[in-house]
Amino acid sequence: MMVERLTKAAARNIFYGGTIFFFIIFVALVADSFHQARVIEVSNPISHSVAHGKRVWERHACFDCHTLYGEGARFAPEIGRVWLKYGGQTDPAGARDALKAWFQAQPTGVDNRHQMPQFNLSDRDLNDLIDFLRWTSAVDTQNWPPHPAE
Amino acid sequence: MKYQSQQVAKLYFLGALLIFSLQIVFGLAGATLYIAPTSIPVDLLPFSVIRMIHTNALIVWLLMGFFGCTYFLLPEETENELYSPFLAKLQFWVFLIAAVVAVGGYLTGHYDGRSYLEQPMFIKVGIVIVALMFLFNCTMTALRGRKTVITNILLMGLWGIAIFFLFAFYLPANVVIDKMFWWWVVHLWVEGVWELVMAAILAFLLIKLTGIDREIVEKWLYVIIGMALFTGILGTGHHYYWIGTPGYWQWIGSIFGGLEPLPFFLIVLFSFTMVRKGGRDHPNRAALLWSLGCSVMAFLGAGVWGFMHTLSWVNYYTHGTQLTAAHGHLAFYGAYAMINLAMFTYAMPLLLGRPPYSQSLNIWSFWILTSGVIVMTLALTGAGIMQTYLERGLGEEYMDVQQQITAFYWVRLGGGVMVTLGLVLYLFALLVPGRAPATSRLGLSSMS
Ligand code: HEM
Ligand code: HEM
Numbered sequence: 001m002m003v004e005r006l007t008k009a010a011a012r013n014i015f016y017g018g019t020i021f022f023f024i025i026f027v028a029l030v031a032d033s034f035h036q037a038r039v040i041e042v043s044n045p046i047s048h049s050v051a052h053g054k055r056v057w058e059r060h061a062c063f064d065c066h067t068l069y070g071e072g073a074r075f076a077p078e079i080g081r082v083w084l085k086y087g088g089q090t091d092p093a094g095a096r097d098a099l100k101a102w103f104q105a106q107p108t109g110v111d112n113r114h115q116m117p118q119f120n121l122s123d124r125d126l127n128d129l130i131d132f133l134r135w136t137s138a139v140d141t142q143n144w145p146p147h148p149a150e
Numbered sequence: 151m152k153y154q155s156q157q158v159a160k161l162y163f164l165g166a167l168l169i170f171s172l173q174i175v176f177g178l179a180g181a182t183l184y185i186a187p188t189s190i191p192v193d194l195l196p197f198s199v200i201r202m203i204h205t206n207a208l209i210v211w212l213l214m215g216f217f218g219c220t221y222f223l224l225p226e227e228t229e230n231e232l233y234s235p236f237l238a239k240l241q242f243w244v245f246l247i248a249a250v251v252a253v254g255g256y257l258t259g260h261y262d263g264r265s266y267l268e269q270p271m272f273i274k275v276g277i278v279i280v281a282l283m284f285l286f287n288c289t290m291t292a293l294r295g296r297k298t299v300i301t302n303i304l305l306m307g308l309w310g311i312a313i314f315f316l317f318a319f320y321l322p323a324n325v326v327i328d329k330m331f332w333w334w335v336v337h338l339w340v341e342g343v344w345e346l347v348m349a350a351i352l353a354f355l356l357i358k359l360t361g362i363d364r365e366i367v368e369k370w371l372y373v374i375i376g377m378a379l380f381t382g383i384l385g386t387g388h389h390y391y392w393i394g395t396p397g398y399w400q401w402i403g404s405i406f407g408g409l410e411p412l413p414f415f416l417i418v419l420f421s422f423t424m425v426r427k428g429g430r431d432h433p434n435r436a437a438l439l440w441s442l443g444c445s446v447m448a449f450l451g452a453g454v455w456g457f458m459h460t461l462s463w464v465n466y467y468t469h470g471t472q473l474t475a476a477h478g479h480l481a482f483y484g485a486y487a488m489i490n491l492a493m494f495t496y497a498m499p500l501l502l503g504r505p506p507y508s509q510s511l512n513i514w515s516f517w518i519l520t521s522g523v524i525v526m527t528l529a530l531t532g533a534g535i536m537q538t539y540l541e542r543g544l545g546e547e548y549m550d551v552q553q554q555i556t557a558f559y560w561v562r563l564g565g566g567v568m569v570t571l572g573l574v575l576y577l578f579a580l581l582v583p584g585r586a587p588a589t590s591r592l593g594l595s596s597m598s
């Protein structure tokens with residue numbers, strides 16, 4: 001048995017050395033990914049409204065029902081590409097109006113259908129939130145999800 | 151029980167069980183909304199609030215349990231009293247009050263942040279203060295006492311928990327970066343530093359329950375936690391596949407994520423080997439059952455259910471489906487709920503000054519609770535496979551798919567009812583004094 005031949009001091013030293021080794025590699029890779037994520041901001045800038053829209057998303061815990069890039073709760077649909085689903089690519093003004101109308105129509109009260117609350121967002125919050133969703137739809141997610149809504 | 155200050159652990163164990171019960175109530179509510187979405191008025195209590203209370207209560211009771219376990223085992227390991235029992239009690243009340251205030255806030259719409267980290271800023275600061283009180287107390291206790299490997303690894307894990315929690319304060323506007331560092335809390339906790347805590351507590355229990363030689367346990371411990379961190383640190387890559395990060399993570403996440411079951415397998419090997427070699431027949435059989443059960447269920451939940459979706463080409467299809475929730479339940483329960491329940495089972499009779507009564511009731515609760523979680527896991531696995539096929543494979547709409555898989559959600563709720571029943575039995579077994587069976591009227595000293 002491998003464990004029996006090893007001395008305790010050797011096991012301890014391998015643990016410390018290996019942990020430091022793998023953590024350094026991890027930090028280096030994360031630093032590279034961090035840099036590449038900043039590059040996204042050149043072609044897809046984070047305006048004040050996008051940043052504020054993200055805060056609206058956080059303050060209403062939208063992720064506790066929806067997923068964004070597959071992360072969050074699983075009670076409601078994926079949100080990452082919703083801007084494209086509403087046709088934001090070809091008709092941004094129409095998509096914005098349609099999304100606003102959607103938010104304002106909640107909850108539907110339809111039996112047997114998951115309910116989304118009415119958040120009573122101000123017009124500014126609504127616009128910023130939609131700007132945030134437009135921003136997320138333009139991020140390269142390595143072709144995930146398999147069937148993007150467009 | 152040899153040291154007076156170990157008594158503070160009792161407060162933590164009771165607090166943890168209280169919050170565990172709260173977690174289960176909100177779990178049942180969430181599961182009900184999956185079946186009858188309009189049964190709870192959405193303006194009164196939306197699913198989002200139910201879920202954040204369920205998941206936050208989980209984290210809080212597990213941490214409270216870890217604090218209690220630490221206060222219980224530290225005096226015995228270091229062979230001296232806690233540095234400050236008063237500080238330990240104060241820390242408990244600050245933590246409990248912060249938790250109550252947070253839940254009250256959630257129910258009235260006060261939350262802010264990200265999944266698992268919805269606490270308003272002042273609560274997050276409160277958590278840091280609690281952590282500092284705790285780490286100061288434990289580190290001072292350890293410094294002036296006997297140095298053991300168990301103490302060392304436990305404290306390393308606990309310091310790690312506090313350090314990675316600090317990333318909860320980093321909230322960049324760039325979602326890709328935000329998500330990258332969210333996992334520094336979530337993944338580097340459960341597949342990193344929490345494993346150190348779990349391994350240390352399990353090792354303590356096995357020494358007490360089997361009488362195995364410390365020297366052997368310590369070598370195993372370093373191998374286990376080495377394996378955990380060598381695979382777990384770069385294994386973070388299995389969360390960096392589709393969040394806007396570069397493609398090389400698909401290689402790194404698949405390779406190192408794929409190796410992550412190894413430490414969990416070693417833990418199973420370790421615990422069964424120690425029991426075989428140890429040979430002491432401890433009267434608290436329920437505590438040994440929970441300890442062995444913990445190692446097996448952690449391997450199933452984290453190792454097997456984790457491996458199921460860790461490879462990038464599988465994860466491409468399963469990502470963000472109910473399969474993730476299936477794995478989340480079995481892994482958290484097997485690894486971290488069970489290690490706590492094992493320690494409570496071992497320590498409570500000693501803290502209450504009773505022989506380990508109600509053994510068979512406790513053993514029943516083990517089987518019912520564990521079976522309940524397995525039923526929930528299998529139901530969610532079924533739901534997840536259907537969702538993967540219909541939504542990711544055929545491209546059907548999310549809500550259309552949900553309406554086709556309600557049968558699985560009924561079974562999940564059934565599993566939840568079993569879990570509730572198991573918990574009630576467990577509370578009874580632990581807190582209500584039973585009649586001592588004639589064969590085990592042993593003195594307390596022979597049991598610790
Ligand atoms: C006790 C240890 C573990 C616990 C408590 C745990 C818990 C969780 C939880 C709660 C999530 C969902 C996070 C979210 O999106 O909100 C998750 C996701 C995940 N876990 Fe684990 N896990 C553990 C170990 C493992 C291991 C060992 C592996 C790999 C072998 C693994 C692979 C994964 C993967 C690939 C995901 C992402 C699922 C997705 O794409 O949706 N986990 N885990
Ligand atoms: C009565 C028993 C339980 C029921 C009915 C229940 C139900 C639920 C529900 C409905 C969700 C939300 C899923 C979603 O986001 O769509 C959830 C999430 C979660 N529950 Fe439970 N739960 C129960 C017990 C437990 C236990 C015992 C644990 C762990 C020890 C646990 C850990 C979790 C975790 C980690 C999540 C987040 C998972 C994720 O995001 O993938 N639950 N639970």
Ligand SMILES: [Fe+2]
Nearest residue numbers: 337341386388
């Ligand atoms: Fe992970």
